[in-house]
Amino acid sequence: MTTLKSKLQADLNAAIKERDELRSSTLRLTLAAIQKEEVAGTEKRELSDDEVQKVIAKEAKKRREAAEAFAQGGRAESAEREKAEGVVLAEYLPKQLSDDELRSIVAQAVEEAKAAGAEGPRAMGQVMKIVNPKVAGLAEGGRVAAAVKKLLAG
Numbered sequence: 001m002t003t004l005k006s007k008l009q010a011d012l013n014a015a016i017k018e019r020d021e022l023r024s025s026t027l028r029l030t031l032a033a034i035q036k037e038e039v040a041g042t043e044k045r046e047l048s049d050d051e052v053q054k055v056i057a058k059e060a061k062k063r064r065e066a067a068e069a070f071a072q073g074g075r076a077e078s079a080e081r082e083k084a085e086g087v088v089l090a091e092y093l094p095k096q097l098s099d100d101e102l103r104s105i106v107a108q109a110v111e112e113a114k115a116a117g118a119e120g121p122r123a124m125g126q127v128m129k130i131v132n133p134k135v136a137g138l139a140e141g142g143r144v145a146a147a148v149k150k151l152l153a154g
Helices: 003-017 021-039 049-072 076-090 099-115 121-135 141-153
Strands: none
Touching (some): 021 049, 021 076, 049 076
16 A cells, blocks of 8 residues: 555544544545546556655535535535545645746746747747646646636736
8 A cells, every 4th residue: 555545544544533424434535436446447456655745635625616616506504615625635635836936947848948939829839838847746737728828918
């Protein structure tokens, strides 16, 4: 068992003992998603810590999107629950880049792309190829794309 997955399991056991319903249900759902990913495909396999982290990030994104949908639908209580679950999952993810850190990485990538001859909005693909490996897991794709568009637009 990977270290991140075993940490999730240990935290689940602790949450059950403490009768922390929110934390235990969130960790149960996350562990179920990890297990589902492990048995997907032609044969069962053990996920690496990076793969487990990707599953957790996907689950956290689901919580954010659900919270937005509930908030727009006027279901504030459900939106708060989803946000709280997202906070629990955020503890297991690396710290996200700040807007300033992201902007500086994107600016550097834009300069690299310009040096390679790419200019304007059409350079988006080339800039994203440079930026994505640097920010993988540290910034959401939508935030990265928005920052790149903003800098390319001028």
